[in-house]
Amino acid sequence: MFNASDPRLADYANLRDVELRKSMEAEHGLFIAEGEKVIRRAVAAGYPVRSVLLTRRWADPLADLLDGLGDRVYVVDDDVMEGIAGFPVHRGALAAMERRELPPVDEVLRGASHATAGAVDEGGPVRPPRRLLVLEDLVDHGNVGAIFRCAAALGVDGIILSPRCADPLYRRSVKVSMGAVFAIPYARMGNWYDGLEEIRAAGFQTLALTPDQDATPMDTVEMRERVALLLGSEGDGLSSRWLREADEQVCIPMSPTAMASGVDSLNVVAAAAIACHGLMRGTAVPQGRRQP
Amino acid sequence: MFNASDPRLADYANLRDVELRKSMEAEHGLFIAEGEKVIRRAVAAGYPVRSVLLTRRWADPLADLLDGLGDRVYVVDDDVMEGIAGFPVHRGALAAMERRELPPVDEVLRGASHATAGAVDEGGPVRPPRRLLVLEDLVDHGNVGAIFRCAAALGVDGIILSPRCADPLYRRSVKVSMGAVFAIPYARMGNWYDGLEEIRAAGFQTLALTPDQDATPMDTVEMRERVALLLGSEGDGLSSRWLREADEQVCIPMSPTAMASGVDSLNVVAAAAIACHGLMRGTAVPQGRRQP
Missing domain, CATH: 3.40.1280.10 (SPOUT methyltransferase, trefoil knot domain)
Structure with a gap:
């Protein structure tokens, strides 16, 4: 359904490339949360979710959180996940979240x-x-x-x-x-x-x-x-x-x-x-x- | 002079493969010290040196230590180093050292x-x-x-x-x-x-x-x-x-x-x-x- 070059997955590309990610995340005002526990903490802290990229087995544990996201939930196979991120994502779920302005x-x-x-x-x-x-x-x-x-x-x-x-x-x-x-x-x-x-x-x-x-x-x-x-x-x-x-x-x-x-x-x-x-x-x- | 498959360099192969290294190091009774400072500390603590693999620019800083090693000093290019170790060795020098029996x-x-x-x-x-x-x-x-x-x-x-x-x-x-x-x-x-x-x-x-x-x-x-x-x-x-x-x-x-x-x-x-x-x-x- 998705392959690694799908433009909808651009937020998740090349997660190990520090320099690229730094400029890209700043430009788009996003950050990446990894794994169920951390994603839930980001949501609880009020950061808006742009989308979630996950492997099949995480769809159930995260179901409540995915419910309101409509078509911004991308379920992929392990190898597609690895192809996009650039490394094996052991925690199986990544969320692209909106940054908020830092307080003064x-x-x-x-x-x-x-x-x-x-x-x-x-x-x-x-x-x-x-x-x-x-x-x-x-x-x-x-x-x-x-x-x-x-x-x-x-x-x-x-x-x-x-x-x-x-x-x-x-x-x-x-x-x-x-x-x-x-x-x-x-x-x-x-x-x-x-x-x-x-x-x-x-x-x-x-x-x-x-x-x-x-x-x-x-x-x-x-x-x-x-x-x-x-x-x-x-x-x-x-x-x-x-x-x-x-x-x-x-x-x-x-x-x-x-x-x-x-x-x-x-x-x-x-x-x-x-x-x-x-x-x-x-x-x-x-x-x-x-x-x- | 050396390529990555040279048998003399076998001690340094695939340093990122944890399982392989664990069994290989146990079998041969060796361990790897990385970087000038750490290599010097291992030598000062009395661990015998099996050999040293280094890039050209580390030959001078380590000269005193390499002196007694005869033909067990392997100077290679950066890309050969990376090919053997399996990652870029930023500290530029690796030593294969003999383990000693642990005290009771x-x-x-x-x-x-x-x-x-x-x-x-x-x-x-x-x-x-x-x-x-x-x-x-x-x-x-x-x-x-x-x-x-x-x-x-x-x-x-x-x-x-x-x-x-x-x-x-x-x-x-x-x-x-x-x-x-x-x-x-x-x-x-x-x-x-x-x-x-x-x-x-x-x-x-x-x-x-x-x-x-x-x-x-x-x-x-x-x-x-x-x-x-x-x-x-x-x-x-x-x-x-x-x-x-x-x-x-x-x-x-x-x-x-x-x-x-x-x-x-x-x-x-x-x-x-x-x-x-x-x-x-x-x-x-x-x-x-x-x-x-």
């Missing part, structure tokens, strides 16, 4: 923006965010997704991206995040140079995470009511400008033996996980406060 | 075994290990490598693997670990059923990490002098037998909102990072003890 940074800083606001607006009082992450120029989509997953699981209230930070809605980010990119409000700075200024002006203490072992250990830093933790890119860490502008530099203490032997650092996701955990001290999430 | 579990428990003992035996008094990880049936080589990297960076003294846990010397484990698999002593249990028994008998308090939020938060558990932290497989977590046998079940507290929205857990590497950090409380590594 100040909405996330005020807590006025929630990723799910379009779908689930409970009209309660807005709780101002107390814990934010700020990601500077991360290049790896998997790392961005993994950090969103940690942040959501540990109770971080929002994420601010530098202008060049990798896209949380790129397929691999979405997948690695398990849909956490839909669960946590985020915004992208218009400009890097003054980016921290707005965050500090909104009352956030800025903590710059660095491998430098002379910085304050994350577990001992005195945190104010509102804290933004800055994480730098995979290779170089935070820029010297942001390191300098931050209120305090913080580190995760490492084994001296490891430092000496050259196994010198945690990767950015492991560091983010430990730092997010530390960030929740003294918040509503009961990190380490329950007695055994 | 009790050697790691006593601290008598060090990954680098063959190469760097300083003859000092052996410090008994105080912090161990025990990995049960992890299937993903990348996860195993990432956990070794965290463990080494944070000062864990050794790792015990269940019989079915993925191989730390598989190419992807080695690569993701950045060579930390050479820096930390590890052993593999002969049998899963009684596996914890030997660890407990050696005086280790066993802590089972679980997503169950009724367990004791990692940050508040009272740790004894010697602690072994048990980590379960990616999908199912720890087996019920190990959960039951452990001295205490511990958890990382999660955001109640995230739990409710179905973004329900950290991945195993993030959880391991946070847990390893918590594990170091009260050890020589100054986790959170330095005052700001």
